[in-house]
Amino acid sequence: MRPTTLEELQALVRERPRLLPRGAGTKPALSTPPPGVASLDLTGLAGVREYDPGEFTFTALAGTPVADVAALLAEHGQYLPFDPPLVERGATLGGTVAAGLSGPGRYRYGGVRDFLIGVRWVDGAGQLLRGGGKVVKNAAGFDFPKLMVGSLGRLGVLAEVTFKVFPRPAAYATLRLDCQAAGLGAAGRLAAALAAVTKLYGSQLDLESLDLRPDARSVAVYVRLGGLPEALPARLDRLDKLLGGGDLLEGRDDAALWREVREFTWVPAGAVLVKVPLTPARVAALEAELERTPAERRYSAGAQVAWLAWPGPIADLDQLLKAQGLSGLLILGEPLRTGPLLGAPRSDHAFAQRVRSALDTAGRFSAP
């Protein structure tokens, strides 16, 4: 099923008892329908509907590839500051919203939730509904755009989205700090890296991104600055002094590094990818478990999210996360019969149950 008009989309929703929307399928663990559930391909609903660079907003159909929008914005020196992931693989705007995914650049100005300002979606009754608006500031009505972020296609089908955008920093540069001093054990290396994070959290520096990458030998801290090129040398100098040194990555090296993060090219073939929200204070306990596994991992957006490339049985990771009191979302890999949520129990609270009952009375979107 691949509707090419909003009317077709509405008709298809009314016809099928159970549905799971799918964009470009770049996050198979989220978009592969379980048996008995029909897949609804949204890629036929693509295209930018409105874009006036002076407004800092655009409106596009949900199946629009993020890459198309990013290219259009770039022509006018603008960008999506939440740094959407998997762009080069073809991720769509709707899929990015429904999955609730933001990239490393979300550290500076906020995530997809902070830049989505309006939605049109089809509810369980096949109605085309609207929430939010097309202006950057709006307090009228319930905030349906926020609700759709992370809704995983389980609350309705996104049809059209409106985003706030910002002027793109004219230049970037990254400082890499390798915590691998001789004599430091794994815990010591991590402590040094987290100390750098604490230092940066306590500073008034405006960072674009702040990531940690532990491996068998070291923990690398990546700190990215963006802005006017004439200010960068002095700012980098200050950052270098604060951290006590580091390697400078500029131009292509800087771009390649963050592209690798955003596109998940660092995830080994065959591994699944899991998103785990956390705070810097939870990193040490999680690392104590993970360092005993071969899992590649990265702590991104100021260590507010862990990306885990898990090579073994997913049940083991589920247990590990439960024990840590953390939740996870399976992104890449085979879908699970039990749904994409892992770890700490995420049973719906009363508020969630009531909202679901109102928006999807027939349970059309209630895939696990």
Add this chain to the structure above:
Amino acid sequence: MIGHPFLDELARLFPPDRLLTAAAQLAPYESDALTAYQSRPRAVVLPETQAEVIEAVRVCHRHQIPFVARGSGTSLSGGSLPVKDGLVIGLNRLNRILRLDPQQRLAVVEPGVINLNVSKAAAPHGLYYAPDPSSQPICTLGGNVAFNSGGAHCLKYGMTSNHVLGLKVVLPDGEVAALGGESLESVGPDWHGLFVGSEGLFGVALEITLRLLPKPELYRTVLAAYHSMEAAGHAVAAVVASGLLPGAMEIMDRLAIQAAEAAVHANYPPGAAALLIVELDGEAQAVEEEFKRLMTVIDGTGAYEVRVPKTEAERQTIWKGRKSAFSAVGRISPDYIVQDGVVPRSQLGQALAEIDQLSAKHGIRVANVFHAGDGNLHPLILYDGREAGALDRAEALAAEIMALCIRLGGSITGEHGVGMEKRQFMPQLFAEADMDAMWALRCAVDTLQIANRGKMFPGAEAPALSHRGPHPLERAGLISRE
């Protein structure tokens, strides 16, 4: 002793000094900052713990009595107006900052905590709470959450919802739910995002986890005076096109400037038809370079006078005039209505021209102060409440301005919320199916419709209307209508 089962049950939960039922005790709660509306509740309770709030909600649910949670009552949309014969749950005593964690840049607060107090508590750690509604010295976080409050910095920093990480809430039937968490990221639907801005219709926030930001290291501000509003509008467009992202961009028109001068002697450039204030904030070295670029842009906009404050005191003087513009309007008019409609930024000139025409057509003066960066207008509709029919005429003009904002592709409210004031305009902004979906959601969360009944949706119970002039706190200069 009180003789009504509902009140008797409350009396078992709250001591007499925290259960108000006498007329004289209820009077201060009859209005919020939208003083044209008043309504007398049956009782007011003043809980001191979260458990007492939950119990009060449960009592209301058992007796099917509507309730309104209220902080400092600074709502400009009548959001905390009592439901007639309902219960007001006054939350000002739940004013504890439960946790301040500078290392994780977050604070967990109770709903009665005053907005500015979060920034004060965070200041020693170099942090602050970004959303800054102009009532921030007095408004509470619970109200900010309910109405998704804004401020002057929303283009760059977002609104309240962009700074709430998690919530503990009591739903209208007394069930408690934890939404969101402590991380900037989450998995699953953004439940706390939906709760923020729900205008009290989904229940009461008991605990709010807020994101704190590092205090901007440097502010650089410029004030530019123009002979026409059009020129000021072009200047805003030029700043936007330059690739800069100012923390604030504000415009005042001639009437608003006059009022500000009369009130606080801001010493603005004389003769201006429009004043533009642009402020950059952030890391010092970045802001210095950006400011150079900003000044190049401003120099090309035909301003007849440009001022750059050299000291923090000079900067504060510029802002004082802007921030006092609302209360200052009291110097030139006994009463006024303030609107907060939004238009796409490119339509600002068109909107202001049409507001001018409407003003002339109705013979009613309108002063304009607005957040130019995000298209959020604040037309101040001046009238004299002692004149028969004056309020009605002012409201008729306000209605036309709201219709104008909708026609230009904007919204009826940028930051004050719908509340009582704008509920009849919701069906103009949203299609019938959209309204039905919102109503279905409201009813699913609150089957009895007891939480802040009558707000946001037209046609719900209408309380008595009468005009009462400025709020006492406004008269005292503690709050202003921004």
